[in-house]
Amino acid sequence: MFNALANDLAQRLLTGNKHAQKVFLKRRLRAMALPGSAAALDFGCGTALFAPAFTSLGLRYHGYDIDQPLLNYAARLYRGGVFTASKDLLRAKAPFDVIVANCCFHHIPDAPLQEELVFLKSLLADAGWFILIDILAVPDDPSWIHRQFMKLEQGAYVRTREAYRHNIERHFTVRNELVSRSTAFSLNLDWFPIYNDLLVLECRKDPAAGGDGFATAGVR
Numbered sequence: 754m755f756n757a758l759a760n761d762l763a764q765r766l767l768t769g770n771k772h773a774q775k776v777f778l779k780r781r782l783r784a785m786a787l788p789g790s791a792a793a794l795d796f797g798c799g800t801a802l803f804a805p806a807f808t809s810l811g812l813r814y815h816g817y818d819i820d821q822p823l824l825n826y827a828a829r830l831y832r833g834g835v836f837t838a839s840k841d842l843l844r845a846k847a848p849f850d851v852i853v854a855n856c857c858f859h860h861i862p863d864a865p866l867q868e869e870l871v872f873l874k875s876l877l878a879d880a881g882w883f884i885l886i887d888i889l890a891v892p893d894d895p896s897w898i899h900r901q902f903m904k905l906e907q908g909a910y911v912r913t914r915e916a917y918r919h920n921i922e923r924h925f926t927v928r929n930e931l932v933s934r935s936t937a938f939s940l941n942l943d944w945f946p947i948y949n950d951l952l953v954l955e956c957r958k959d960p961a962a963g964g965d966g967f968a969t970a971g972v973r
């Protein structure tokens with residue numbers, strides 16, 4: 754429990770309680786006009802910092818992670834959610850109207866990631882959305898400060914846009930692609946050198962399902 758608390762507090766401090774990212778995610782979820790009390794899965798939820806972005810929209814929140822102590826911690830903080838490390842439980846709760854994998858896939862190598870994507874596709878409602886949000890690698894990064902910041906990143910599979918898309922497009926149809934800059938302390942300053950650029954891929958399971966190009970104006 755102490756490690757989970759330290760992890761949670763460090764993230765909240767460094768990211769300004771992830772305020773900017775929560776606002777961004779909420780805006781994207783709202784734009785999807787999901788059905789009333791839709792079921793949402795936060796895959797790789799960690800300490801569930803993003804749970805309020807889902808629940809404040811009336812979505813039924815399910816947090817999945819492989820780290821049980823983080824789930825125990827999150828379940829104490831967010832009483833209304835379902836928190837599990839069980840894939841069987843997810844199968845029982847499926848289908849989900851929206852599945853978000855937020856900064857999780859950069860911890861997973863390609864081969865197991867393919868298996869996770871097959872699993873996630875099986876959980877998604879036919880008219881549902883899968884949203885990937887993940888840290889973009891910056892090849893030939895010109896900023897020394899940013900390069901040092903990236904060395905703190907614990908995930909070993911921070912990918913380029915092309916590599917994320919290559920993995921995702923074997924299973925889903927990408928409808929919208931955005932890049933959202935997440936700056937330390939949620940500062941809204943373009944010049945600030947401590948940031949992550951997050952690739953956002955909003956995807957359909959069924960290529961015939963609509964929804965491309967909605968409300969992307971003003972994204973940063």
Ligand SMILES: C[S@@+](CC[C@H](N)C(=O)[O-])C[C@H]1O[C@@H](n2cnc3c(N)ncnc32)[C@H](O)[C@@H]1O
Pocket residue numbers: 796797798799800801802803817818819820823855856857860861869
């Ligand atoms: C950087 S944290 C992101 C947590 C949260 N989504 C957020 O954005 O604050 C990555 C999380 O992915 C989880 N994770 C790593 N591999 C996973 C897997 N194969 N399935 C589910 N979760 C995984 C880790 O346990 C960790 O909690």
